[in-house]
Amino acid sequence: NGTLWPSSGRLHAAAKGPLSNAWGEGNCGGGFAPYLKFAGFDAVIIEGTSKKPVYLYIDDGVAEIRSAENLWGKDVWETHDLLKKEIREDIHTAIIGPAGENKVRIASIMVDKYAAIARSGLGAVMGSKKLKAIAVYGTRKIRLHNKYKFYEKSVEAIKKLLSHPFSESVKKYGTTILVNLMNEIARYPTRNLQSGYFEEFEKLSAEILKDSYRVGEGSCYGCPLHCKKRHKVLSGRYACEGGYGLEYETLDAYGGRIGNSNLEAIIYANQLTNRLGMDTDDVGGVVGFMMELYEKGIINKEFTNGLEFKWGDPEILIKSIEMIAYRRGIGDLMAEGTHRLALRIGGEALIYDMTVKGVDIPSQDGRAQKSMGLSHAVANRGADHLTSAEFLSEVGWPDAILERFEERAKKIYGRSIMPEGADRLSPVFKPLMVIDSENFAALVDSLVLCKFVTHWPPVFYFKDIAEALTYATGIRYTEEDVRVIGERIYLLERAFNLREGLSSKDDRLPERLLREPAPAGPCKGHVVELDDMLKEYYRLRCYDDRGYPSYEKMKEVGLEDVAKELGIQPY
Numbered sequence: 001n002g003t004l005w006p007s008s009g010r011l012h013a014a015a016k017g018p019l020s021n022a023w024g025e026g027n028c029g030g031g032f033a034p035y036l037k038f039a040g041f042d043a044v045i046i047e048g049t050s051k052k053p054v055y056l057y058i059d060d061g062v063a064e065i066r067s068a069e070n071l072w073g074k075d076v077w078e079t080h081d082l083l084k085k086e087i088r089e090d091i092h093t094a095i096i097g098p099a100g101e102n103k104v105r106i107a108s109i110m111v112d113k114y115a116a117i118a119r120s121g122l123g124a125v126m127g128s129k130k131l132k133a134i135a136v137y138g139t140r141k142i143r144l145h146n147k148y149k150f151y152e153k154s155v156e157a158i159k160k161l162l163s164h165p166f167s168e169s170v171k172k173y174g175t176t177i178l179v180n181l182m183n184e185i186a187r188y189p190t191r192n193l194q195s196g197y198f199e200e201f202e203k204l205s206a207e208i209l210k211d212s213y214r215v216g217e218g219s220c221y222g223c224p225l226h227c228k229k230r231h232k233v234l235s236g237r238y239a240c241e242g243g244y245g246l247e248y249e250t251l252d253a254y255g256g257r258i259g260n261s262n263l264e265a266i267i268y269a270n271q272l273t274n275r276l277g278m279d280t281d282d283v284g285g286v287v288g289f290m291m292e293l294y295e296k297g298i299i300n301k302e303f304t305n306g307l308e309f310k311w312g313d314p315e316i317l318i319k320s321i322e323m324i325a326y327r328r329g330i331g332d333l334m335a336e337g338t339h340r341l342a343l344r345i346g347g348e349a350l351i352y353d354m355t356v357k358g359v360d361i362p363s364q365d366g367r368a369q370k371s372m373g374l375s376h377a378v379a380n381r382g383a384d385h386l387t388s389a390e391f392l393s394e395v396g397w398p399d400a401i402l403e404r405f406e407e408r409a410k411k412i413y414g415r416s417i418m419p420e421g422a423d424r425l426s427p428v429f430k431p432l433m434v435i436d437s438e439n440f441a442a443l444v445d446s447l448v449l450c451k452f453v454t455h456w457p458p459v460f461y462f463k464d465i466a467e468a469l470t471y472a473t474g475i476r477y478t479e480e481d482v483r484v485i486g487e488r489i490y491l492l493e494r495a496f497n498l499r500e501g502l503s504s505k506d507d508r509l510p511e512r513l514l515r516e517p518a519p520a521g522p523c524k525g526h527v528v529e530l531d532d533m534l535k536e537y538y539r540l541r542c543y544d545d546r547g548y549p550s551y552e553k554m555k556e557v558g559l560e561d562v563a564k565e566l567g568i569q570p571y
Contacts, residue, residue: 007450009221024120029220039138097277106282145474186521187368196365198256252363253284265314285360357382373528443486504547
């Protein structure tokens with residue numbers, strides 16, 4: 001954090017997740033993390049609870065707990081502005097909204113007003129501690145072992161990143177460019193994953209957003225990509241400031257996922273969700289679930305307090321956001337998340353529960369990209385695309401696939417990784433690719449780097465990280481060293497879940513994705529061949545049938561003590 005290395009301004013948070021009762025984590029950009037470093041801290045650990053609302057202020061080596069009773073009940077934007085007035089204009093903040101205060105299980109932590117640590121319900125964890133916010137400011141310099149070599153490596157990295165042809169699209173559109181791309185390959189979850197193709201996707205395109213609603217752009221600390229776009233609705237029912245950060249995930253969660261093509265309503269709903277402090281993926285997931293149950297006649301207006309959950313109705317979305325955040329009416333049940341709501345309703349409702357480990361599947365249909373189906377099933381924090389970020393087969397980057405996997409494929413399987421490795425509809429080689437990407441993503445998250453420079457596009461890899469770390473710390477890191485670090489992190493998260501009672505039975509997908517063939521697009525007729533991929537994934541990970549890693553594997557990565565705690569025995 002806080003160095004010249006491109007896109008190194010991310011912030012990572014972790015706790016036991018209220019949705020999964022297992023490993024929970026989230027990540028976002030902005031300026032908070034570098035300024036935490038400038039204040040003299042690498043991390044903040046919050047233990048215990050407060051009897052009254054408080055916030056934590058950190059400034060140049062000093063941490064102070066202050067009263068937040070005047071902030072409790074305020075939304076994120078109001079709190080952010082009040083803290084800037086109370087402390088100083090140039091502070092950076094991490095704040096929960098009313099949803100976090102009300103311990104809504106899908107509550108987020110909002111950073112610097114617009115960025116979201118959205119997944120895993122970590123806002124509810126802060127709310128349970130009566131911790132309204134963390135504010136930080138610092139002026140200290142970062143010391144590097146060899147600042148000249150690190151500078152040279154960083155400049156080289158920036159040039160390499162900006163010269164990649166895909167970076168130009170990211171700079172121009174941010175993640176909104178994915179709406180067209182994902183719908184084209186039918187990987188755009190539509191109507192609670194009934195399909196991966198949304199007929200009205202063109203109304204949500206990156207071009208319309210840019211031409212009709214964009215009013216500015218920005219970047220996270222030290223990032224040359226400037227993928228943050230600012231949107232605003234000037235007039236009408238959905239007039240709003242909008243702000244930074246309308247991303248692809250929200251354009252699906254509040255778009256195709258619920259059958260809604262009203263772009264202005266999505267911009268408005270995104271702002272409302274951010275102000276109240278919730279994850280748009282999970283909100284869209286639970287609203288889409290309710291809409292399908294209503295369509296199927298499993299629930300009625302008596303259950304919904306008179307509301308009609310019809311596909312494509314933006315007003316129901318907006319009402320749901322408010323009801324969930326304040327736990328009003330049916331929103332109190334929806335605030336528990338899709339999985340707990342499905343269990344509460346019971347019966348046929350369980351068929352339409354599109355969650356893994358209690359967490360809603362995000363904006364990718366695994367039937368259109370088999371590695372993503374596997375990733376959702378095995379991700380440590382529940383259904384997730386970023387735990388692995390296996391994007392190489394998504395659009396087919398053959399050069400990167402050959403460079404990273406050809407030698408290993410020949411060693412393990414006796415044949416080339418191609419053409420199946422670059423075929424998103426083939427399950428062949430995908431366990432190998434997912435494991436590699438999971439380990440790399442764990443390393444990247446530990447260094448709080450952005451996956452826009454490591455996974456999508458595939459610009460940097462283990463070797464680049466090892467060299468930069470060596471110059472920064474003075475400790476000699478090899479490519480193998482950082483590979484082991486990534487694997488150790490991933491297996492430690494897995495061990496956390498095993499300790500909390502999870503097992504192989506939790507590495508599953510909703511039956512819809514396993515039994516209902518995709519109805520449209522290039523993947524028409526496809527399902528996720530999870531059993532075959534999972535078997536090979538377990539073999540390569542050295543897991544047993546219960547989903548426990550072997551003692552030998554744990555010892556190999558330096559987790560022998562953890563293996564003993566879990567009762568894993570040597571062969």
